[in-house]
Every structure is written in structure tokens, then in C-alpha cells.
Amino acid sequence: MPVVALVLAGGAGTRMGRPKQFLDLLGLPALLYALRAFEECPEVARIYAVGDGSRVKNLSREAGFSKFAGCALPGEARSLSTKNGLGLLSHEPPETIVLVHDGSRCLLTPELVGRVVEAALSDGVDGVVPAVPVSDTIKVAEEGAVKETLDRTRLHAVQTRRPSPRGLARGVRRLGGLFARRHRRRLARRGVGRARRPRPGREDQHQAHRARRPDLRRGDPRRPERVARGGPELSFRVGLGVDVHAFSEAGTGRKLILGGVEIPYDRGLVGHSDADVLAHAVTDALLGAAGLEDIGHYFPDTDERFKDADSIRLLREVRAIVGDGWEVANVDAVVVCERPKIRDHRAAMRENLAGALGVEPALVGVRGTTSERLGFTGRGEGIAAQAVCLLESR
Numbered sequence: 001m002p003v004v005a006l007v008l009a010g011g012a013g014t015r016m017g018r019p020k021q022f023l024d025l026l027g028l029p030a031l032l033y034a035l036r037a038f039e040e041c042p043e044v045a046r047i048y049a050v051g052d053g054s055r056v057k058n059l060s061r062e063a064g065f066s067k068f069a070g071c072a073l074p075g076e077a078r079s080l081s082t083k084n085g086l087g088l089l090s091h092e093p094p095e096t097i098v099l100v101h102d103g104s105r106c107l108l109t110p111e112l113v114g115r116v117v118e119a120a121l122s123d124g125v126d127g128v129v130p131a132v133p134v135s136d137t138i139k140v141a142e143e144g145a146v147k148e149t150l151d152r153t154r155l156h157a158v159q160t161r162r163p164s165p166r167g168l169a170r171g172v173r174r175l176g177g178l179f180a181r182r183h184r185r186r187l188a189r190r191g192v193g194r195a196r197r198p199r200p201g202r203e204d205q206h207q208a209h210r211a212r213r214p215d216l217r218r219g220d221p222r223r224p225e226r227v228a229r230g231g232p233e234l235s236f237r238v239g240l241g242v243d244v245h246a247f248s249e250a251g252t253g254r255k256l257i258l259g260g261v262e263i264p265y266d267r268g269l270v271g272h273s274d275a276d277v278l279a280h281a282v283t284d285a286l287l288g289a290a291g292l293e294d295i296g297h298y299f300p301d302t303d304e305r306f307k308d309a310d311s312i313r314l315l316r317e318v319r320a321i322v323g324d325g326w327e328v329a330n331v332d333a334v335v336v337c338e339r340p341k342i343r344d345h346r347a348a349m350r351e352n353l354a355g356a357l358g359v360e361p362a363l364v365g366v367r368g369t370t371s372e373r374l375g376f377t378g379r380g381e382g383i384a385a386q387a388v389c390l391l392e393s394r
């Protein structure tokens with residue numbers, strides 16, 4: 001019975017901000033590992049894909065793969081991509097087993113593919129999913145209250161999409177992919193048809209962003225975030241922000257704003273905006289971590305729109321510019337001045353900054369220090385602030 005793979009590689013990576021299947025993993029795109037697992041599995045005769053045809057084809061050619069047989073365009077939804085892919089299989093014999101796989105699940109091994117095929121070939125099986133037993137305690141909660149603790153001996157965490165619907169190609173040819181799927185579901189609702197059988201998977205077969213291979217532990221220089229230096233493919237990025245503002249003369253009525261908090265003091269800081277030196281340092285740290293331009297690029301001090309601007313609002317705008325592909329792991333900031341002492345305002349500052357960043361205040365540190373009367377901060381001429389921001393890709 002022929003076995004073919006259909007690798008879905010057309011996702012835009014909306015949640016992560018870029019296509020996961022092309023993330024750099026030890027110098028190679030994640031997708032290549034998924035394709036290789038099928039290439040090296042003797043049971044698989046051909047590999048089809050859904051995605052950017054020329055990119056997938058080049059990847060296969062450069063890797064010397066011999067089984068690549070064609071690529072279909074992605075659809076707007078995952079189900080439509082699968083349908084497009086299944087459309088490529090019209091010339092395959094009706095009894096073909098189709099291994100449908102998500103191309104971003106790159107730690108698949110030829111052995112696991114082989115085990116799935118073996119299970120799919122056994123009698124009475126309609127489909128197979130690789131899964132691992134759940135080791136966590138799973139509770140059902142409603143409105144914050146625990147309702148039930150599930151019996152985990154019955155639970156399996158499924159590691160990939162439905163990989164081997166036997167005869168699906170035949171169904172697709174006759175009925176169209178979506179109908180075939182709906183048809184199957186209707187039968188299942190009625191209790192007709194055969195259940196999909198979970199197949200023992202391996203914990204390390206998860207998607208790229210959840211990879212837990214024991215040989216790629218944190219600190220190992222081969223971990224993806226370490227090897228892809230400097231490029232946009234890093235999983236973590238750090239940024240540093242530094243800012244300085246001079247004190248106004250006493251009695252001008254200029255407010256002193258730090259981290260969005262108005263601090264009672266006889267002098268404020270001079271600036272085009274509200275001169276919130278702390279918010280500016282955090283903003284630049286965030287921009288730096290995201291590999292973007294600096295604060296002055298987005299909010300020029302020649303633009304009247306930013307005259308006396310609320311810098312916490314500007315930080316919120318920058319957080320939106322950075323986008324959902326990055327999660328703020330944490331921020332830490334230091335304010336340098338002899339006076340005023342900021343210790344009583346730190347909690348409010350952390351709350352304001354965290355609110356603009358869309359994270360919990362616990363992830364934003366703010367501390368104050370003097371410069372032991374040295375330098376311009378020591379002479380009370382102004383305030384300096386520094387911040388670091390760590391971003392983690394989603």
C-alpha cells in the first residue's frame with residue numbers, strides 16, 4: 001500500500017510574527033528537518049507539500065532529497081490548505097496512506113513516521129495520531145473554581161495533526177477534501193466508523209517553539225536562540241535604553257514625571273515631551289530588543305504632536321509597533337539621581353510601565369540609585385535612566 005507525506009508549510013505564523021516553519025534551527029530551516037524525516041523513512045514513497053512551491057522545492061533540491069513530488073498553494077484556512085494539498089494526490093492509488101504533517105513540527109524522526117505507518121497499516125484503523133501520555137495533573141476549571149480532576153491515565157497529548165487517514169485520497173478524489181472530512185465527522189458523531197488510535201509519540205516531537213530535546217538544553221550553544229546570532233530568527237533578544245534629561249529651574253512649575261508618576265518636587269525635567277526619562281529609557285530598550293529604530297525616530301522632537309506628550313502613551317504605541325510576535329519577558333530599569341528619592345513611587349511606576357507594555361508589574365523592575373554626588377546627576381543637574389528589556393518570540 002503506497003504511503004505519501006503531505007507537509008503543510010504555508011502558515012504565515014501570525015501568532016509568532018513570522019512563519020515558524022522557516023525558523024533557523026542549528027543553521028537550517030525547521031521545515032527541512034520535517035521533510036528529512038519523511039525522506040529518510042523507507043516506508044514513505046513521495047513527499048508533497050503546501051506552501052511556497054519554489055522555496056520548498058529549492059530546499060529539497062539543495063538538501064538532495066529525492067522524494068519531493070509537488071507543492072500546492074496554501075488556502076486561507078488550514079483545512080483549505082490541506083484540501084489543496086490533497087488535490088495534488090489525484091494520481092495516487094485510492095488506497096494510499098497520506099501522512100499529513102505540520103511542517104513547523106520539525107523534530108519528527110523517521111522512526112516515529114515508521115511507527116505511525118505501521119499502526120496505520122494494521123486492521124481496523126482509520127487514522128493514527130502520535131501522542132504522549134499526559135504527565136501533568138489536569139483539572140477542569142469553571143469561573144476560577146476547580147470542578148474536576150481528570151484521570152490522566154486516559155489522556156494523551158497529541159503531537160501532530162491527523163497523519164494517516166487511510167484511503168483519504170480516494171475519498172477526496174470522489175467527494176472533495178472538505179466533504180471527505182465532514183463525512184468522516186458525521187460518521188463519528190453517529191458512533192459509526194473506527195476511532196483514531198493514538199500511537200506512542202515522543203516528548204521531543206513538538207513544534208519548534210516548544211522543542212525540548214535533551215541534547216539542546218538551555219545553555220547549549222547549539223540551541224536555536226544561540227546559533228542564529230543577530231538575525232531576526234532569534235528566540236530571545238535583549239535591548240538597552242539610556243536617557244538623560246536636565247532639571248528645569250526651580251519654581252517654573254514644570255512637573256517631574258518619572259515612569260508616568262508625577263513626583264512632588266520643586267523642579268521638573270526639561271524636554272519636548274513630558275521628559276519622562278525613565279519611560280524613554282524603557283521605550284528605547286524595547287525598541288532595541290525588537291531591532292527597531294530609536295524613540296526619536298518614531299516621535300521626533302521637532303513634531304508639535306509630541307509637545308508635552310505623555311511618554312507612557314508613547315511607550316504603549318511602541319509596544320504596538322513591536323507587535324504580537326514578541327512577548328516582553330521582563331524589563332529592568334534604574335533611575336540615577338541624588339534627589340528626589342524614588343523608593344516610595346516605584347510601585348506606581350512599575351504599574352504604569354507594565355500597563356503600557358501589556359505585562360504584569362512583576363515583570364518590570366525599577367530601582368533608584370544616587371551617583372554618590374559625582375557627575376551631573378551627583379550635582380543635581382539632571383536625571384539619568386537606564387533600562388534593559390528582554391523579548392521572547394511567540
Ligand SMILES: Nc1ccn([C@@H]2O[C@H](COP(=O)(O)O)[C@@H](O)[C@H]2O)c(=O)n1
Pocket residue numbers: 335336337338339340341342343344367368369370371372
Ligand atoms: N534617586 C534615588 C536614589 C536612591 N534611592 C534609594 O536609596 C538607596 C541608596 O542609594 P545609593 O545610590 O546611595 O546606593 C537605593 O538603593 C534606593 O533604594 C532612591 O530611592 N532614589
Ligand SMILES: C[C@@]1(CO)OP(=O)(O)OP(=O)(O)OC[C@H]1O
Pocket residue numbers: 243244270271272273274275276280295296297299300301302306309311314
Ligand atoms: C519622546 C521625545 C519626543 O520629543 O521626548 P523628549 O522630551 O524630546 O526626550 P528625549 O529623550 O530627548 O527624546 C525622545 C523624544 O522622541
